[in-house]
Amino acid sequence: MDPVNELQPLDGVVLQELKQLTDSRGAVLHMLRCDSELFSEFGEVYFSEVNPGAVKAWKRHTKMTQHIAVPVGKIRLVLYDDRENSPTRKELREYEVGRPSAYMLIRIPPGLWYGFENIGPSMALLANCADLPHDPAESESVASNEGPIKVQWLSES
Amino acid sequence: MDPVNELQPLDGVVLQELKQLTDSRGAVLHMLRCDSELFSEFGEVYFSEVNPGAVKAWKRHTKMTQHIAVPVGKIRLVLYDDRENSPTRKELREYEVGRPSAYMLIRIPPGLWYGFENIGPSMALLANCADLPHDPAESESVASNEGPIKVQWLSES
Numbered sequence: 313m314d315p316v317n318e319l320q321p322l323d324g325v326v327l328q329e330l331k332q333l334t335d336s337r338g339a340v341l342h343m344l345r346c347d348s349e350l351f352s353e354f355g356e357v358y359f360s361e362v363n364p365g366a367v368k369a370w371k372r373h374t375k376m377t378q379h380i381a382v383p384v385g386k387i388r389l390v391l392y393d394d395r396e397n398s399p400t401r402k403e404l405r406e407y408e409v410g411r412p413s414a415y416m417l418i419r420i421p422p423g424l425w426y427g428f429e430n431i432g433p434s435m436a437l438l439a440n441c442a443d444l445p446h447d448p449a450e451s452e453s454v455a456s457n458e459g460p461i462k463v464q465w466l467s468e469s
Numbered sequence: 470m471d472p473v474n475e476l477q478p479l480d481g482v483v484l485q486e487l488k489q490l491t492d493s494r495g496a497v498l499h500m501l502r503c504d505s506e507l508f509s510e511f512g513e514v515y516f517s518e519v520n521p522g523a524v525k526a527w528k529r530h531t532k533m534t535q536h537i538a539v540p541v542g543k544i545r546l547v548l549y550d551d552r553e554n555s556p557t558r559k560e561l562r563e564y565e566v567g568r569p570s571a572y573m574l575i576r577i578p579p580g581l582w583y584g585f586e587n588i589g590p591s592m593a594l595l596a597n598c599a600d601l602p603h604d605p606a607e608s609e610s611v612a613s614n615e616g617p618i619k620v621q622w623l624s625e626s
Contacts, residue, residue, distance in 0.1 A: 336520070336523070337519065337520055337523035337524070337525055338517065338518030338519045338520045338523055338525075338587075338592070339517075339518045340515065340516070340517050340518075341515060341516040341517075341518065342515050343513075343514045343515050343516065344513065344514050345512070345513040345602040345603075346510075346511050346512050346513065346602055347602060351511075353503075354503050354508075354511035355502070355503050356500075356501065356502040356503065357500045357501050357514050357596075357598050358497065358498060358499050358500050359497070359498040359500065359540045359596075360495065360496075360497050360498075361495030361496045361497075361498065361540070362494065362495045363493070363494055363495040366493070366494035366495055367494070368494055368495075383516045383518070383594060384541055384592070384594055430495075435495065435541070437540060437541055437594065439514075439516075439596070441514050445502040445503055445504060446502075
């Protein structure tokens with residue numbers, strides 16, 4: 313695999329470092345503002361708690377653009393591109409995302425498969441600020457071991 | 470103090486129970502949707518981590534309406550009304566907010582003083598989805614022991 317291309321995100325994915333304003337009481341953690349170049353429309357903000365060792369995969373949206381951040385703990389985020397005509401079709405990307413060393417916003421456009429697992433010793437929390445409210449009609453899910461591509465999840469190793 | 474009036478929120482404050490969809494991997498936690506009657510405008514979403522025993526108080530916004538939820542841990546939220554002409558002027562309210570027994574959305578209109586402290590054994594996380602992005606010109610802060618009203622914070626007892 314081309315090591316340079318490996319560093320490029322899948323087409324339409326954006327990663328953006330986020331500020332952590334830390335003091336002795338606890339950090340203030342930025343996520344998304346209306347004047348960000350990544351912001352388009354507000355649909356819904358919600359959280360997904362991930363217990364130690366838990367895997368949440370696979371899912372794909374047909375319309376929703378997600379903006380995710382991990383303000384607690386650390387997850388491994390896996391993205392797989394099976395979009396027709398995408399310049400990164402059949403490519404896979406993995407990111408370790410979370411606190412405190414990799415606190416970032418990740419834009420996931422519609423059409424990408426995604427899944428994540430907790431890779432830390434304690435609970436992790438993923439936040440999603442999406443451009444549409446939840447609608448089961450615009451997403452599909454398959455089991456973590458039956459995804460569009462074989463991934464070795466930590467809890468299976 | 471009138472025990473019935475004590476149960477009424479301060480004028481403009483709304484409390485709304487939020488759904489927690491729990492399974493063995495971790496809960497999905499609702500916060501705010503664009504079609505909620507509480508939603509007006511998207512300004513910014515960010516987080517405030519509160520270490521065990523830490524107090525974050527006092528603050529007051531002149532323009533921002535906040536929507537807060539506590540997806541991790543438990544906090545004591547204190548609200549004080551010093552708004553001229555408010556029907557609840559000079560009144561104080563306190564709420565224990567957090568997981569899993571008191572997961573809710575709280576709308577705090579501009580003009581109210583607010584502060585919070587972690588009342589659990591581990592880190593708590595407060596999320597704020599506000600109708601304006603952060604602007605230091607529209608808020609004022611005073612120290613937790615110099616607020617508009619004397620409150621006995623747990624860490625001081």
